[in-house]
Amino acid sequence: MTASARTYRITALAGDGIGPEILQVGRAILDAVAKRMGFGIQWQEGLIGGIAYEQTGDPLPPETLKMAQDSDAVYLAAVGDFKYDTLPREKRPERALLGLRAGLSLFANLRPVKILPQLVDASSLKREVIEGIDLMVVRELTGGIYFGQPKGIFTDAQGSRRGVNTMVYSEAEVDRIARVAFDLAQKRGHKLCSVDKANVLEVSQLWRERVTAVAAEYPDVELSHMYVDNAAMQLVRWPKQFDVILTGNLFGDILSDEAAMLTGSIGMLPSASLGASGPGVYEPVHGSAPDIAGQDKANPIAQVLSGAMMLRYSLDQPEAAAQIEQAVEAVLAQGYRTGDIYSEGMTLIGCQEMGEKILAML
Numbered sequence: 626m627t628a629s630a631r632t633y634r635i636t637a638l639a640g641d642g643i644g645p646e647i648l649q650v651g652r653a654i655l656d657a658v659a660k661r662m663g664f665g666i667q668w669q670e671g672l673i674g675g676i677a678y679e680q681t682g683d684p685l686p687p688e689t690l691k692m693a694q695d696s697d698a699v700y701l702a703a704v705g706d707f708k709y710d711t712l713p714r715e716k717r718p719e720r721a722l723l724g725l726r727a728g729l730s731l732f733a734n735l736r737p738v739k740i741l742p743q744l745v746d747a748s749s750l751k752r753e754v755i756e757g758i759d760l761m762v763v764r765e766l767t768g769g770i771y772f773g774q775p776k777g778i779f780t781d782a783q784g785s786r787r788g789v790n791t792m793v794y795s796e797a798e799v800d801r802i803a804r805v806a807f808d809l810a811q812k813r814g815h816k817l818c819s820v821d822k823a824n825v826l827e828v829s830q831l832w833r834e835r836v837t838a839v840a841a842e843y844p845d846v847e848l849s850h851m852y853v854d855n856a857a858m859q860l861v862r863w864p865k866q867f868d869v870i871l872t873g874n875l876f877g878d879i880l881s882d883e884a885a886m887l888t889g890s891i892g893m894l895p896s897a898s899l900g901a902s903g904p905g906v907y908e909p910v911h912g913s914a915p916d917i918a919g920q921d922k923a924n925p926i927a928q929v930l931s932g933a934m935m936l937r938y939s940l941d942q943p944e945a946a947a948q949i950e951q952a953v954e955a956v957l958a959q960g961y962r963t964g965d966i967y968s969e970g971m972t973l974i975g976c977q978e979m980g981e982k983i984l985a986m987l
């Protein structure tokens with residue numbers, strides 16, 4: 626059987642907030658491109674996040690994790706709502722994301738930040754600062770402070786409560802994510818900037834030592850190091866200095882939201898979460914946007930472009946991926962915009978219509 630004649634089993638996880646609206650758009654586009662290219666997608670739907678908690682008492686039901694493990698890839702939208710903020714931590718929707726990432730051993734989170742020429746004026750930054758940006762944030766995803774032990778809220782002998790989280794990285798964890806980032810840099814602009822807080826944190830000191838050691842295997846990649854506070858500033862000062870940014874779980878979470886704004890909106894940024902083998906998870910960088918849920922206002926493009934990443938990284942369908950990316954650009958070139966990327970003179974449309982326009986361009 627040729628690659629193009631295959632049928633892929635994809636787990637679809639809509640989650641909460643705008644999740645169902647944007648996932649519906651993304652799925653329709655993937656179905657259309659699959660039909661056109663002559664391969665099949667067999668969808669299986671699972672519960673995750675707040676909706677899963679409400680229906681099963683568990684934000685990541687075991688059957689969802691099993692379904693994800695048994696599929697070729699996972700197409701995820703977003704989870705969470707501020708109404709769940711008072712739930713015990715283990716029941717919160719966001720816990721499901723961590724469980725899914727750990728359960729699939731997805732240690733590498735790739736977040737490409739590319740400014741589309743059509744959206745240069747949608748960014749809050751000046752044209753000369755952002756025009757031509759093409760960088761990749763490589764975020765470690767299954768270690769660091771989101772997973773480190775000990776953690777919890779403890780009461781000391783004096784009766785005073787203390788909140789504790791632990792930022793910890795082993796040498797092996799740093800080495801494997803560094804190799805992912807160096808491999809990518811070799812295929813891109815041959816520059817890697819490792820972001821840490823080594824002036825203060827021992828965990829970052831070890832991170833920096835290991836990244837420097839791994840760099841010896843990649844003599845054709847220029848390595849630099851930057852403290853995270855400076856990196857946050859440099860990203861808005863002169864982002865074009867970056868090719869690949871390698872960083873840990875917490876710093877990568879924050880810096881990638883910041884980098885999203887270079888592209889005009891967080892509604893534009895896709896991501897891929899990959900392990901050494903097995904299914905990857907493809908999801909937008911943004912959250913469930915409860916403030917605009919159910920109003921047909923969400924930008925579905927990050928979800929759609931995450932589908933393109935799934936085609937490229939997990940399904941070996943690069944041509945289908947390129948078709949989706951080109952269709953998105955063509956719709957933007959025609960002046961159609963959701964509210965988050967709207968600028969004067971453009972045509973304001975909703976989430977569903979944006980999906981229809983992209984479909985029509987395929």
Ligand SMILES: NC(=O)C1=CN([C@@H]2O[C@H](COP(=O)(O)OP(=O)(O)OC[C@H]3O[C@@H](n4cnc5c(N)ncnc54)[C@H](O)[C@@H]3O)[C@@H](O)[C@H]2O)C=CC1
Nearest residue numbers: 703704705706707719892911912913914916917923924965
């Ligand atoms: N991967 C995930 O599922 C993530 C989930 N969350 C959860 O999402 C919930 C909301 O968190 P926030 O901090 O508000 O972050 P958020 O990313 O959901 O929203 C931040 C702002 O960006 C806007 N926005 C986000 N995506 C958009 C899109 N596609 N189109 C147009 N506008 C968009 C929202 O309307 C909001 O004003 C929380 O429960 C949070 O824990 C947050 C980040 C990631």
Ligand SMILES: CC(C)CC(=O)C(=O)O
Nearest residue numbers: 719720722723878910911
């Ligand atoms: C809600 C967090 C667990 C996830 C997050 O913000 C992210 O992965 O970008």
Ligand SMILES: [Mg+2]
Nearest residue numbers: 878879882910
């Ligand atoms: Mg985040």
